Amino acid sequence: MAQVKVQAIASMLQSKDTIPPEFVRMEDEQPGATTYRGPAPAVPVIDLADTDRVVDAIADASREWGIFQLVNHGIPAAVIGELQRVGREFFELPQEEKEAYAADPRSGSIEGYGTQIQKDPNGKKAWGDYLFHNVWPPSRINHGMWPRLEGSALKKALGGEEMDMLLKINYYPPCPRPDLALGVVAHSDLSAVTILVPSDVPGLQISKDDRWIDIDYVPGALIIHIGDQIEILSNGKYKSVLHRATVNKEKVRISWPVFCSPPPEMMVGPLPQFVSDQNPAKYKTKKYKDYQYCKLNKLPQ
Ligand SMILES: O=C(O)CCC(=O)C(=O)O
Numbered sequence: 698m699a700q701v702k703v704q705a706i707a708s709m710l711q712s713k714d715t716i717p718p719e720f721v722r723m724e725d726e727q728p729g730a731t732t733y734r735g736p737a738p739a740v741p742v743i744d745l746a747d748t749d750r751v752v753d754a755i756a757d758a759s760r761e762w763g764i765f766q767l768v769n770h771g772i773p774a775a776v777i778g779e780l781q782r783v784g785r786e787f788f789e790l791p792q793e794e795k796e797a798y799a800a801d802p803r804s805g806s807i808e809g810y811g812t813q814i815q816k817d818p819n820g821k822k823a824w825g826d827y828l829f830h831n832v833w834p835p836s837r838i839n840h841g842m843w844p845r846l847e848g849s850a851l852k853k854a855l856g857g858e859e860m861d862m863l864l865k866i867n868y869y870p871p872c873p874r875p876d877l878a879l880g881v882v883a884h885s886d887l888s889a890v891t892i893l894v895p896s897d898v899p900g901l902q903i904s905k906d907d908r909w910i911d912i913d914y915v916p917g918a919l920i921i922h923i924g925d926q927i928e929i930l931s932n933g934k935y936k937s938v939l940h941r942a943t944v945n946k947e948k949v950r951i952s953w954p955v956f957c958s959p960p961p962e963m964m965v966g967p968l969p970q971f972v973s974d975q976n977p978a979k980y981k982t983k984k985y986k987d988y989q990y991c992k993l994n995k996l997p998q
Pocket residue numbers: 865867880881886900901940941942951952954
């Protein structure tokens with residue numbers, strides 16, 4: 698049976714100030730209670746055109762933050778705008794039309810329209826739906842998946858030989874109690890890096906010095922997350938950032954992360970230049986797909 702999507706639940710809510718109990722997060726996760734409201738340092742903004750500084754700036758930000766905003770990235774605003782438009786258009790289709798693209802849990806692939814990826818130990822749910830679509834390499838593109846994403850996604854701008862790219866479109870309907878719910882719960886990304894196109898509605902938060910802080914988007918910037926694979930390759934020098942997404946009372950929030958990951962069979966482990974007698978390997982060396990399996994099934998890495 699099809700999973701009931703949050704968008705359908707949100708559209709049927711009678712009350713403007715309550716949400717079903719399974720969406721009320723445990724108290725130590727609720728954004729209303731846990732978002733830090735004091736002055737906090739801002740996520741670094743890096744100018745890709747500043748060739749003298751860019752490499753050091755990325756290394757510093759990856760070590761201290763695990764996330765940064767990239768400006769002058771060279772991807773035309775029209776390409777990004779097209780991706781946003783087509784993604785939004787998908788979620789505005791009637792519910793039964795969207796269900797034609799529903800993810801099939803038996804297929805072993807994450808691709809498709811769905812809600813709720815990971816089981817929650819307390820049976821709680823996140824306030825959001827998604828559409829996953831492989832966009833690179835060409836052999837892994839499923840041409841039956843929301844065809845209007847074909848050719849419009851960031852793949853043309855980003856396409857590289859050694860990376861697999863998975864586009865996710867997160868759709869978070871307006872939520873009567875954004876203080877109690879989360880769109881995406883705290884996690885780090887399994888990818889090597891994630892390139893996130895934000896919408897104009899804020900909501901991305903990171904954990905920095907044990908506080909949840911809001912990210913103020915720089916208009917037109919791409920948000921770059923360091924993911925688990927870079928943390929592993931660098932033996933922990935560069936940090937996979939812990940982050941989560943909050944939702945909005947009046948507005949739909951959408952985000953467009955592109956997860957750039959090694960191919961499934963590639964061996965991943967700390968690179969020799971990051972390992973020494975004083976600094977032994979902190980991570981195993983194994984296939985990327987084995988790291989993926991452990992993360993998705995919440996097993997020890
Ligand atoms: O919506 C966002 O801003 C973040 C989404 C996210 O972290 C994810 O889908 O992995």
